[in-house]
Amino acid sequence: MCSQLPTRHAMMPKHIYPLQPSTSSASAPPTxxxxxxxxxxxxxxxxxxxxxxxxxxxxxxxxxxxxxxxxxxxxxxxxxxxxxxxxxxxxxxxxxxxxxxxxxxxxxxxxxxxxxxxxxxxxxxxxxxxxxxxxxxASYRQRDYPGGDFRSIEFLDPAQDPHAGAMQCRRECERDSRCLAFTFVAPGFQSRGGVCWLKDRVGGETYAPGCYSGLVYERQTFSDPDWLPATDPQDAAGSTPPESSLRDVNLPGLDYANFALTTYDPALCLAACEDDPNCRAYTYVAPGQQGRHARCWLKYGVPAQVRNAHTVSGVVR
The missing domain is CATH 3.50.4.10 (Hepatocyte Growth Factor)
Known part of the structure; x- marks a missing residue:
């Protein structure tokens, strides 16, 4: 819910802050x-x-x-x-x-x-x-998802940076199981500080100056390929139905094997995935992007989709 007031929001003053080492008790680090x-x-x-x-x-x-x-x-x-x-x-x-x-x-x-x-x-x-x-x-600049608001939270700092405000708003959304999307309104547009709107449904999007919006993708189901699907590789099979050929789509990550293709045909990459019971998805990369030849990537999970004009991907199982 965005409506602009004539005031201009203040920017965060420039300071240098010391970096702090990790204090979290993480599980085993990445390999x-x-x-x-x-x-x-x-x-x-x-x-x-x-x-x-x-x-x-x-x-x-x-x-x-x-x-x-x-x-x-x-x-x-x-x-x-x-x-x-x-x-x-x-x-x-x-x-x-x-x-x-x-x-x-x-x-x-x-x-x-x-x-x-x-x-x-x-x-x-x-x-x-x-x-x-x-x-x-990430959040999207100058975008609003009108409607679906069930809660608003006012942030009191009038000098809050929009990057920080949007991230804080996302965290508020993730803490509430009802929340599917959010819109952060920068300071000076609806109040002296920023305002975070939590939403329990998502309609269309509109241009809205001062607004920064985003989705909690793990709670979304998408029919439009421009949106990203759920990202949990263990649960993706339930939320991402098999689609053997997705043009202009990359599935980055969760790779366990890759090889060059001297015949430039995405169907060869699909066939390799279908023949391997460990393979759930693949990405075919056009020649000239990762070397002279095309390259096929086999994946043990189903990563989130991103747009890429040089790739063809598919979900096999």
Whole structure:
């Protein structure tokens, strides 16, 4: 529910905040070797068609807190890759990961330090850090989902950064089992502080200045392929019916095998998945994207869909 007032919201003042090490008692950390082998093969994500996501990349910002694993980037990267790309794509491969912060070399280590996060972080400006938010947890700028409001929460800080406000609003939504979507209205549009609207149904979306909206994807069922499906690889079979060919769709992550194809036909990748009882889904990558030839990725789970004009994917079982 967005309606603009004539006042302008204040921006967060610039400060530098110290980074804090992880204090969470995480379970076993990700298997770094397995994930690292798959990093170079991730497909480039094409921009979404429903508005620009908020905070997919936040240069000069630190996500403070929510850490469950961290490591120095002290090994050679594939051609042209940056430590920030390595860190963010490492997160893409780990279903637990929601966001990352990369700390510049010389601050915490002689190497860049990658911090993986699963939630409960706050956004703070820091020129020694760059952060990235996994797209399924991003919000969309200047978007509102009209109707369905069952609760509103006013945030009191008039200088709250919209990135931080949208993340806080998402956390409020996730805490309430009724909540399917949310809209955060930036400070100065409906009140002195920001306002978080929790929604129990989702209709269409509208352009709305000052609004940042998002979905709790784990609680959604989608018929429109532009929306992302549920992401839990164990439960995905119940929420993602088999579809053997999804054009312009990438299923990043959960890979257990990959191989080059000298015959450029997605049906060959589909057949390989169908012939392997361990394979639940696949992604075919067009030639020239990950080397000279096409490449087929076989997956033990069903990751979230993202749009990519250079891929064909399918859910087999």
């Amino acid at each position: 770094r070797m397995v994930l690292a082998l798959a990093l170079a093969a991730l497909c480039l994500l094409a921009p979404g068609t429903r508005g620009r996501a908020l905070a997919e990349e936040l240069p000069g910002h630190n996500f403070l807190g929510g850490d469950y694993y961290h490591f120095p980037i002290d090994e050679p990267l594939w051609d042209g890759a940056t430590p920030f790309e390595y860190c963010s794509q490492y997160c893409t491969l780990d279903p637990r990961c929601r966001a990352v912060t990369l700390v510049a070399a010389g601050v915490q280590s002689e190497f860049p330090m990658c911090w993986l996060k699963d939630g409960n972080y706050v956004v703070q400006e820091n020129p020694a850090t760059d952060s990235w938010l996994k797209p399924v947890y």
